[in-house]
Amino acid sequence: MNKINYIKERFFMKGDKIFFERARNSLSFKIFIFFSAFIIMVSSGFILFSAYNDFKAANEDLIKSGETLSSFLAYSTRTWVFAENRAMLSDAVQGIMNQKNVLAVAIYNADNKLLYSKIKGPLKKGQKLENEGAGLAAIPGDKKVLITEGKDTVEFLSPVILESYLHSEEALYFDDIPSAGRENVIGYVKVVLDKTILRKEIRTIVFKSIGMAILFLFLGALVIYVTLKKVLRPLIKLTKAVNLFGKGEFIKKVPVESSDEIGKLAMAFNSMTDDLKGRAAENRLLEEQLRHSQKMETVGTLTGGIAHDFNNILTTIMNCGNLLKLKMGKDEPLRTYVSQILVASERAANLTNGLLSFSRKQIIKPRPVRLNDIVIKVEKLLHLILGENIKLNTMLAGEDLTVIADSGQIEQVLINLCTNARDAMPEGGKLTIKTELAELDSEFRKTHDYGKPGLYAVVSVTDTGAGMDEKTRERIFEPFFTTKDVGKGTGLGLSIAYGIIRQHNGYINCDSEAGKGTTFRAYLPLTESVCEETESAAGIAMLHGSETVLVAEDDSDVREVTRDMLEEFGYKVIEATDGEDAVNKFIENKDRIGFLLFDVKMPKKNGKEAYDEIKKIRPDIKALLLSGYADDIINKERLHEEGINIMAKPVPPTELLRKLRELLDR
Numbered sequence: 001m002n003k004i005n006y007i008k009e010r011f012f013m014k015g016d017k018i019f020f021e022r023a024r025n026s027l028s029f030k031i032f033i034f035f036s037a038f039i040i041m042v043s044s045g046f047i048l049f050s051a052y053n054d055f056k057a058a059n060e061d062l063i064k065s066g067e068t069l070s071s072f073l074a075y076s077t078r079t080w081v082f083a084e085n086r087a088m089l090s091d092a093v094q095g096i097m098n099q100k101n102v103l104a105v106a107i108y109n110a111d112n113k114l115l116y117s118k119i120k121g122p123l124k125k126g127q128k129l130e131n132e133g134a135g136l137a138a139i140p141g142d143k144k145v146l147i148t149e150g151k152d153t154v155e156f157l158s159p160v161i162l163e164s165y166l167h168s169e170e171a172l173y174f175d176d177i178p179s180a181g182r183e184n185v186i187g188y189v190k191v192v193l194d195k196t197i198l199r200k201e202i203r204t205i206v207f208k209s210i211g212m213a214i215l216f217l218f219l220g221a222l223v224i225y226v227t228l229k230k231v232l233r234p235l236i237k238l239t240k241a242v243n244l245f246g247k248g249e250f251i252k253k254v255p256v257e258s259s260d261e262i263g264k265l266a267m268a269f270n271s272m273t274d275d276l277k278g279r280a281a282e283n284r285l286l287e288e289q290l291r292h293s294q295k296m297e298t299v300g301t302l303t304g305g306i307a308h309d310f311n312n313i314l315t316t317i318m319n320c321g322n323l324l325k326l327k328m329g330k331d332e333p334l335r336t337y338v339s340q341i342l343v344a345s346e347r348a349a350n351l352t353n354g355l356l357s358f359s360r361k362q363i364i365k366p367r368p369v370r371l372n373d374i375v376i377k378v379e380k381l382l383h384l385i386l387g388e389n390i391k392l393n394t395m396l397a398g399e400d401l402t403v404i405a406d407s408g409q410i411e412q413v414l415i416n417l418c419t420n421a422r423d424a425m426p427e428g429g430k431l432t433i434k435t436e437l438a439e440l441d442s443e444f445r446k447t448h449d450y451g452k453p454g455l456y457a458v459v460s461v462t463d464t465g466a467g468m469d470e471k472t473r474e475r476i477f478e479p480f481f482t483t484k485d486v487g488k489g490t491g492l493g494l495s496i497a498y499g500i501i502r503q504h505n506g507y508i509n510c511d512s513e514a515g516k517g518t519t520f521r522a523y524l525p526l527t528e529s530v531c532e533e534t535e536s537a538a539g540i541a542m543l544h545g546s547e548t549v550l551v552a553e554d555d556s557d558v559r560e561v562t563r564d565m566l567e568e569f570g571y572k573v574i575e576a577t578d579g580e581d582a583v584n585k586f587i588e589n590k591d592r593i594g595f596l597l598f599d600v601k602m603p604k605k606n607g608k609e610a611y612d613e614i615k616k617i618r619p620d621i622k623a624l625l626l627s628g629y630a631d632d633i634i635n636k637e638r639l640h641e642e643g644i645n646i647m648a649k650p651v652p653p654t655e656l657l658r659k660l661r662e663l664l665d666r
Ligand code: ADP
Pocket: 416, 420, 421, 424, 463, 465, 466, 467, 468, 472, 476, 477, 481, 482, 483, 484, 488, 489, 490, 491, 492, 493, 494, 495, 518
């Protein structure tokens, strides 16, 4: 593009937009034009005013100098006028002629006779030196100078006055009254001044002023242009930023170049964009959270459906398996296969129970309970779970945090959380369980996307263990998600906890950082209902006993945990590994044993058979059978009629202890 085209494009044309259209839309152009017009108006007014004043002053000066010159000439030549001495008059006139602006000088006597005259150059058109007018007669009575202004000249007529204050003998004039002051006009002088020189001078002054004004205008316009550019540059940047932002493009901060209104506007814009960016990030987070909770919901529905159907299938498998086993002879070699089927289906049933908890399909028995009481209960059992190198610290809220909950389920949540904490601290560490009151407000909702506003009882479990990275943290509540080795983790602990807490209309969340430990917080809605019973310290004390319990259980892990728990609550325990062993141990210790706690399914003799046998030895012996099999539970009523107490496995520890106490104290 050549230069002309560039200028045309840059300043006059852009596409179909013509210069004036662009100018009309440009604030800077408008301000520029406004100020320039203002400067032109002010400076031309100033020029006119000063030219007028200068002209007026110069004219006055001219008149004054004319008056002075003519008066001076009239005075200095009075003697030579009287004497009509031309030679002497010539000298005086020459002195006046040398003055600036003097065009002509003439001297007349009282009879209007020209005594002497001198002209500088030729007279201009319309100028006359001869006095055609009244001459001396035109001079006013007070004998002052007569001024007549023409187009290009000014004439001054001054009377030549002869005075006499002398004695009559000395005076040139003789009068009747000696010594009286006298004045006599004996002629007049005419001085003509040239006005054109003056006009020329004024013109020069005006031109100079116009030159100054143009310079002033140029400088003013330059200052305005620079100032406008400086003032409007941030505005132009701001406009560009707003346009970009409007298109949804990422923008950096607009520079704040001053602390005036434009600077403040830029600051306001920056804080607005920050705010909007923050909100966009918040929305992204909320979307993420929504997607996550929808995923959990979908997985929950899916697992719940599967678990429910699977439970029915399992019930059939277990029922048929049990029937098969009952009908098989004791020496039947295929019996072990059936037993294995039953053991496997019991494990499958536990799994489906976990899934049901996650999908919130578990039937719960909620009632008003104090969160602190639940923690106290669990704390007793935790010593068994945690081991020696983990220090347990509980910090309970000062107030009653009553919630509507199935305490067994909440215990389960706490045990799951603490078990995970233990696994995260293989080298030992500190585990803190804390209860507190919390108010979920709109701020919490904003950052978490959940949380109906209100008061909540919060229980938190904090460990100083390995912690988790973000990727793990995102998936922990998903069923079957585990980072533990095969056989060590099922990936159900947290999904069960999640399901239980959600079923209680609460929320569970996790704060964790790799290498820095983990905190799980469960929020349960606070209720104003009053607890029906107090299971505080006194309640816990009620679970204690000192009797000797015969525990028969073939699974050594389960047996040991049960033993430890009973001993923790003051009981003495004798262990038996199967039904037959149970009968033998009873016979050996029949005077000490006060209670039988038998698993139903055991090798050699099942729980019921062993119990029946022992009853023959001591009919009033009290017993509780535990079973993981649905059909045992289905037949609970029939067994009860036979005086047999039976509970479904897994029994929450406190429930087991309460039942034990209840049966013992009955
Ligand atoms: P599991 O314990 O059988 O693996 P969970 O659902 O209880 O299943 O836990 C899922 C995963 O969450 C764990 O495998 C572990 O990676 C992680 N996790 C849970 N609690 C903690 C914790 N306190 N510290 C570190 N990681 C944890």
